[in-house]
Amino acid sequence: MALLTPNDLININKQLQEADSVVKRVTGLDIKGVCQSLYGTSPSSKKVGIVPVTSGNGIIGNFSASLHVITQYFGFDGFVTDMPDVSGYYEAVQNGAEIILMADDHTFLAHNIKNGKMANNQPCTGIIYAEIASRYLKADSKDVLVMGLGKVGFPGAAQLVQKGFRVYGYDPDARLLKRAVSNLGIIPFDPANPKKFSIIFEATPCANTIPEAVLSENCVLSTPGIPCAISEELKNKYDVQLVAEPLGIGTVSMLYSVL
Numbered sequence: 001m002a003l004l005t006p007n008d009l010i011n012i013n014k015q016l017q018e019a020d021s022v023v024k025r026v027t028g029l030d031i032k033g034v035c036q037s038l039y040g041t042s043p044s045s046k047k048v049g050i051v052p053v054t055s056g057n058g059i060i061g062n063f064s065a066s067l068h069v070i071t072q073y074f075g076f077d078g079f080v081t082d083m084p085d086v087s088g089y090y091e092a093v094q095n096g097a098e099i100i101l102m103a104d105d106h107t108f109l110a111h112n113i114k115n116g117k118m119a120n121n122q123p124c125t126g127i128i129y130a131e132i133a134s135r136y137l138k139a140d141s142k143d144v145l146v147m148g149l150g151k152v153g154f155p156g157a158a159q160l161v162q163k164g165f166r167v168y169g170y171d172p173d174a175r176l177l178k179r180a181v182s183n184l185g186i187i188p189f190d191p192a193n194p195k196k197f198s199i200i201f202e203a204t205p206c207a208n209t210i211p212e213a214v215l216s217e218n219c220v221l222s223t224p225g226i227p228c229a230i231s232e233e234l235k236n237k238y239d240v241q242l243v244a245e246p247l248g249i250g251t252v253s254m255l256y257s258v259l
């Protein structure tokens, strides 16, 4: 898994505000509204214990602090434990946490210890970014392009198929593309024979994965991928509505899914 860096998370509150305003422009709802509609759950001020984890590559600067900002931004009552790991988990429960947020290098989870529900960041991220893309008010067709069919992209593509979109998908990993075609019934996208889209969802760890040939004027590009899938130049040239944020949108999707 490509790990976040402290630099990705600088001023997460400003990044969230900017992303929220694009989501409102694209869908007519704010991020919380999309989550409520997606999961059928309502806003909550539940206590969220954020537990730093030292395993593997260890603590990522700004990660726990960013999760704290994110929980507060979306109206939850978050706190970061003083201790990490097992001691931190114990401290969170002792201090009344109803939901635990913690991540090692492979899994970022939300666990509601009251109702037993648990969420994984990767599918929750794919689903919420796909949902935002699917709600584009100015979409000119039901065609959508999905670039990247991995741990985030595949669940996002599944969400779009379930909502009745005609999903074109691409992944250079032939095994993953074949899985998506056979399991989801998506149409394999041929980069050598491109068409234009008004809705694009991207989930790759590569920059500039979106070719100019697929961009239509004012299209939406909903992408959790880091680094960004499109250059500033192409974004401006086509007035692309870019929904991109490094941590908060995926995290609030996890929290709403375990309420």
Ligand SMILES: NC(=O)C1=CN([C@@H]2O[C@H](COP(=O)(O)OP(=O)(O)OC[C@H]3O[C@@H](n4cnc5c(N)ncnc54)[C@H](O)[C@@H]3O)[C@@H](O)[C@H]2O)C=CC1
Pocket: 001, 002, 003, 121, 122, 125, 147, 148, 149, 150, 151, 152, 153, 170, 171, 172, 173, 176, 203, 204, 205, 206, 209, 223, 224, 225, 226, 227, 245, 246, 247, 248, 249, 250, 251
């Ligand atoms: N913003 C957020 O909240 C989150 C962001 N992420 C980011 O999302 C990205 C994807 O994460 P995962 O799905 O876990 O990774 P993954 O490795 O499971 O999947 C990425 C897929 O992208 C494909 N790919 C690479 N270059 C491509 C291209 N040019 N066109 C189409 N597909 C291409 C790869 O073959 C791979 O199958 C990563 O950058 C990760 O850091 C992940 C979780 C949350």
Ligand SMILES: NCCC[C@@H](N)C(=O)NCCCC[C@H](N)C(=O)O
Pocket: 001, 002, 003, 004, 051, 052, 053, 054, 055, 058, 059, 060, 061, 063, 064, 103, 104, 105, 106, 108, 121, 246, 247, 250
């Ligand atoms: N963008 C959301 C997905 C994050 C994921 N790509 C990642 O960096 N995971 C590693 C997090 C490690 C956190 C660390 N153990 C800590 O607790 O500070």
